[in-house]
Amino acid sequence: MPKQSKRYRALESKQKSTEPLALDVAVGRLKDFGTTKFDQTVEIHMRLGIDPKQADQIVRGSVVLPHGIGRTQRVVVFAKGEMAAAAQEAGADEVGQEDLANRIKGGWLDFDVCIAAPDMMGLVGPLGRVLGPRGLMPSPRAGTVTPDVAKIVREYKAGKVEFRNDSGGNVHAVVGKLSFDSTRLQENIQSFLNHINGLKPVAVKGHYVRSISICATMSPGVAVAV
Numbered sequence: 001m002p003k004q005s006k007r008y009r010a011l012e013s014k015q016k017s018t019e020p021l022a023l024d025v026a027v028g029r030l031k032d033f034g035t036t037k038f039d040q041t042v043e044i045h046m047r048l049g050i051d052p053k054q055a056d057q058i059v060r061g062s063v064v065l066p067h068g069i070g071r072t073q074r075v076v077v078f079a080k081g082e083m084a085a086a087a088q089e090a091g092a093d094e095v096g097q098e099d100l101a102n103r104i105k106g107g108w109l110d111f112d113v114c115i116a117a118p119d120m121m122g123l124v125g126p127l128g129r130v131l132g133p134r135g136l137m138p139s140p141r142a143g144t145v146t147p148d149v150a151k152i153v154r155e156y157k158a159g160k161v162e163f164r165n166d167s168g169g170n171v172h173a174v175v176g177k178l179s180f181d182s183t184r185l186q187e188n189i190q191s192f193l194n195h196i197n198g199l200k201p202v203a204v205k206g207h208y209v210r211s212i213s214i215c216a217t218m219s220p221g222v223a224v225a226v
Contacts, residue, residue: 033219040216068159070177
């Protein structure tokens with residue numbers, strides 16, 4: 001376990017209770033932890049009552065947060081012809097075919113999102129060994145394999161985030177920056193929570209959302225009431 005800094009321990013000691021808080025109160029407490037010189041990223045962590053070994057209980061998808069995530073995501077697109085032109089016009093950072101695939105094979109991974117037109121998957125498929133472990137492989141389920149590449153580029157540029165439960169049934173996502181005012185941060189988090197609740201697998205019995213926590217890059221976690 002990494003050693004915690006004096007600053008971290010001091011912030012942790014400010015929490016008089018670890019009981020879950022209403023979202024607005026939890027956001028207020030988290031903002032009190034903004035004592036660094038840089039703008040910390042805010043994340044949400046949810047423990048779900050799913051069995052991640054069961055294919056019908058996977059919780060995965062993407063959502064456009066109302067106020068973005070506080071940074072512009074770098075988007076690359078595999079497309080040709082009119083789709084390639086539309087992707088460039090929508091703001092894609094890189095658009096290509098074999099040339100882009102060769103750059104990625106050579107180790108270039110300086111991007112956050114990879115989108116592909118359906119007719120490009122024959123080219124993109126072999127890149128799975130490189131992109132898959134990094135969570136960058138285009139997927140129809142995630143909406144990153146699509147005939148409307150321009151629309152998806154615009155969504156990611158506007159603050160769309162992807163998520164997928166891990167092997168422990170937990171979901172993690174970026175929901176903004178600590179510099180966001182409380183209202184914007186709360187609305188982003190609530191939007192994410194609503195989306196996850198709407199994805200409850202039919203096969204799940206009992207409590208679906210077991211626990212919720214929000215934290216910043218260098219802060220303790222704050223429990224949020226389910």
